[in-house]
Amino acid sequence: MNTHSPQSILLVQQADAVHFELVASLEKLGLSVLAITECSLAMQGFREEDIDIVMVDIDFPEDRGIDLLGKMAADPRELPLIGVSRRKSLADVVEAVRHGATDYLMLPPENLDVIRHVIDRAVERGALKRENLAYRTQLENANRDLLESLTLLQQDQQAGKHVQQLLLPDTPKRIGAYSFCHFILPSLYLSGDFIDYFIVGEDHAVFFVADVSGHGASSAFVTVFLKNLFARKRSDFLHRDSTAILSPAKMLDIANRELLEMGIGKHVTMCVAAIDLQCHQLRYSVAGHLPAPAMAIDGSAEFLPEHDMPVGLFADAEYSDHVTTFPPGAVLTLFSDGILEVLDNDTLEDKEHALLDILNTGERMSTGLAKTFGLYDLDDAPDDIAILVVCRS
Template sequence: MKARLLIIDDEAMVRDSMEAYLEDSGYTVVAVDSGSAGLEVLDTQQIDLILCDLRMPSLDGLQVLQKVKQRSENIPVIVVSGAGVMDDVVQALRLGASDYLVKPIIDMVMLEHSVQRNLELVVLERQNESYRDHLESANRELRNSLDELRSDQQAGRKVQMKMLPDFVDEGGLSFRHKIRPSLMLSGDFLDYFPLDDKHYGFYIADVSGHGASSAFVTVLLKNLTYRLKRNLKRGSSQDLFHPVKVLERINQELLDTECGKHLTIVYAVLNLETLALNYSVGAHFPMPVLLIEGKAQYLEGRGMPVGLFRDAQYSEYQMDLPREFTLSLFSDGVLELLTQPSLAQKEEYLLNLIEQEAGNHDAIVKALALESDEDVPDDIALMTVVRNEYAVR
């Protein structure tokens, strides 16, 4: 459907020639001989473009242009002027005229081209306005979604923090921990808990990926250990005393959930009387660092990731610990903090750091800047287990 045009010109010959040519071009044209008549047309009809003479008695083109722009910014106005009134043309363009033509209009093709071009610009402007409105609406929805997501993540973070154990200081044995997520939620998790009067179980785990989906797996871990502790208390299961069985249970439950996540883990049981340490490894790296008499070394052990293979097999390792020791367990995010060029050098740095700080948890946290607010590339978890013979006495 062709556009509806309004011609305002007090010269009948100019008005009639423009009207005839534009109607032949397929436009619907309304032609009037004064500015006031043109404004009356605007009150009663939908007009898509105006052609207006600048020099008219009573209400001239500049006044018409001002009133049109006050009513609607979207109607393009092409001013028509004689060659001697270019100052008025400049003023009209400043007031918002879309284009200008000089009388007499010899080439009507130029008239049609100006009309067509300005109508196309109006269409583009309306499309842009619609796009801006859509974009603003989408941005509002996105901001609302982000606010909701942030609120959910903050709530999730509080839940995660409450799932972590309290520090332990009893009978010469202490447990400390620090988790620093790369996002609001963490895929790293750890826990420690008494199994009976003589044994403590503890683990550190690193779930694949980041964010909410990985954090969900940490809830599964906490729930599983809760159920195993409940079974232990009821006497229906001794699984928590056997590291291999614990990894097998986690492996089975992760695969059964079909959540597409796996994890690395070290689960250990410490006998407080004999100081025997039994542990199993599920592809975790770096291995825990044992500090004895000022000398640090990595524990031995290897195993398959947990949650990837139905037929995964795990081994149990056992070692006897001295009366005094410090055991530091890290997730692999700590390696991302270190600036050493090779993996071997990063591992060596961790050993040297633990020796230098005598395994002190707070000193290690400070040295690695784990209290910093700066973004980190990966979740970081640290657990420190210390036994002090003098405190036992």
């Protein structure tokens, strides 16, 4: 027997000549034998004695040996159990194994090698059973820990989603002669798309759409940064005579520098715009944002020209302001690139034409566009999707 073989064995067997022969054989194998001949005393010895392996006679009347196997198999020590019997019956073997026996020994054994082989095999199977049990317990603990972590993460994300929604402006909202409304569909709990619009002083409205690279908490963090940045520059306009907030190009330049300084490996495509509420002039700048903003005038929609680099990629990126008029009844619509994922067209050009065809209908509500694109019916959005609609009365 190998060095991992048991040192002591509990033998529960009816007292007869075969019993005493088996005790002698076990002792010849170097085992310390605790022999119990009454089933009623077996469990006490099983619990109290220091034993490594158990043999149980299943020939006890009224299935007491079988019942004993079942009780011992439930013990947390998971000791190897060997059923022994004088009856050479396959049904007995199956019954013993079904009640927890690790192996089975027919009596009388042919020689010591047979006993040694059965014991070694029972020990190996018992060890494997304990390893499997330990692995299962470890896996169950890991799954429980994972579930707890996922639950905590979900709670954190739900809280983050609530905070992010609080940062969004009211929809719809009216500023002077202009109405603003938005729709955002996150692909996860937290969105990397963000929209904001607000009045600056008495004569200007500023708005932007941002699409942060990636998804989840890190991308959502950048949207909070952008919200804070524009709030700071709005405050600077009111209290420090700074006009940066009225120049989309300057705002993109500031965002680019500050995002690079943060060193978080995120970049953003953006469209920033300011409307002069008195002369109805639209000043805008596009930082790598697709699709481009689309202006619909008298039922004919066209993309606004001119694009610069995304924010947060290059320190030497330059941004420029572009100016156009915002006629009465005109509708300016901005999307994040997630909208392109829900269009069936093959090429980007075809998708852009499809967008313009839809915008030619003159839809003035973001929720209406969301219905047109089937966004309310999406179970799993392929990407964050944002829609901003700005209309002049």
